[in-house]
Amino acid sequence: MRERIPRYNSYNRWLKAKFGERVYKVSVDGGFTCPNRDGTVAWGGCTYCNNDSFRPDEVAPEKSLRQQIKDGTEYLTRRFEAYKFIVYWQAYSNTYKPVDELEPLYRSALEADSRIVGMAIGTRPDCIDREKLQMILDVAGDRYICMEYGLESVFEETLKRINRGHDLFCYLEAVEETKSLGIDVCSHIILGFPGESREQLLSYADTLNDLGVDFVKIHHLHIVKGTRMAKEYLKEPFPLFTAEEWTQLVCDFLERLDPRIRVQRLFGWSPEEHLVGPKWGLTKPQLLTMIHEELERRDSRQGLRFLLEADQGGLQTP
Numbered sequence: 001m002r003e004r005i006p007r008y009n010s011y012n013r014w015l016k017a018k019f020g021e022r023v024y025k026v027s028v029d030g031g032f033t034c035p036n037r038d039g040t041v042a043w044g045g046c047t048y049c050n051n052d053s054f055r056p057d058e059v060a061p062e063k064s065l066r067q068q069i070k071d072g073t074e075y076l077t078r079r080f081e082a083y084k085f086i087v088y089w090q091a092y093s094n095t096y097k098p099v100d101e102l103e104p105l106y107r108s109a110l111e112a113d114s115r116i117v118g119m120a121i122g123t124r125p126d127c128i129d130r131e132k133l134q135m136i137l138d139v140a141g142d143r144y145i146c147m148e149y150g151l152e153s154v155f156e157e158t159l160k161r162i163n164r165g166h167d168l169f170c171y172l173e174a175v176e177e178t179k180s181l182g183i184d185v186c187s188h189i190i191l192g193f194p195g196e197s198r199e200q201l202l203s204y205a206d207t208l209n210d211l212g213v214d215f216v217k218i219h220h221l222h223i224v225k226g227t228r229m230a231k232e233y234l235k236e237p238f239p240l241f242t243a244e245e246w247t248q249l250v251c252d253f254l255e256r257l258d259p260r261i262r263v264q265r266l267f268g269w270s271p272e273e274h275l276v277g278p279k280w281g282l283t284k285p286q287l288l289t290m291i292h293e294e295l296e297r298r299d300s301r302q303g304l305r306f307l308l309e310a311d312q313g314g315l316q317t318p
């Protein structure tokens with residue numbers, strides 16, 4: 001099979017270079033909730049959120065952390081011959097507890113298996129502060145840490161419409177604080193909220209470039225059952241991407257993205273039984289192939305437009 005030229009800055013390639021081999025994320029659920037659900041910030045959560053739609057089977061809050069990690073690592077070892085792992089705190093807001101309750105949780109996860117090389121902690125930008133970040137660094141020691149913050153939209157109007165409960169400024173502050181301690185940041189974004197034009201969607205890349213984040217997870221808007229957005233959509237359907245449209249958009253997006261930002265995800269994913277739409281009937285490898293083939297067809301790569309505009313004096317070169 002012909003070897004592909006890398007067309008974007010892939011997270012997996014970076015992991016391999018950093019740790020000398022492929023590293024796999026083991027998801028855990030620490031029984032957290034979210035201030036956007038329990039009334040502290042708002043009730044009901046973000047309108048698109050249903051945490052059950054992305055939780056792997058091995059992960060269940062009723063299992064102990066050690067058991068979740070044991071089940072997750074065993075599965076990944078069986079399936080991929082995995083040997084190094086990053087604990088991924090995925091469900092809800094994983095810093096939403098007092099610092100003295102967080103510390104033993106993180107410590108016990110890191111100590112659960114000698115093959116764990118670090119942690120990725122998913123949370124909201126309004127659930128982090130310097131004290132928590134410093135504690136995380138202290139607990140981690142020489143292990144790797146990445147903070148994953150949900151940005152979702154860069155537009156205040158959309159943030160309000162989807163009930164995010166924080167604004168862009170809050171996000172900027174969280175990223176700045178985290179980067180000031182030398183911790184890597186991954187931004188999660190969702191493209192396709194109603195009311196945002198194609199040009200607005202592409203401008204998310206400019207915001208990420210300006211933020212100087214280390215990683216991005218790009219999701220297409222997909223609607224899952226049991227959410228407020230599903231009700232809104234079923235009552236009054238709005239346009240969702242087809243797989244072909246998404247391929248075009250994400251390739252345009254990559255061209256505009258700073259090539260230093262490593263890409264962790266190129267589309268959202270939800271099991272069929274949770275999904276309202278769009279239903280593409282494709283596997284993840286099929287979708288990845290479509291995106292790769294489009295970049296090849298264009299003979300393009302991540303950052304092509306970014307660098308071009310920088311050359312013309314509009315942006316800073318790396």
Ligand code: SF4
Pocket residue numbers: 034035036037044045046049050091092093124150164
């Ligand atoms: S998406 Fe995250 S912040 Fe929003 S309700 Fe769900 S867990 Fe909370």
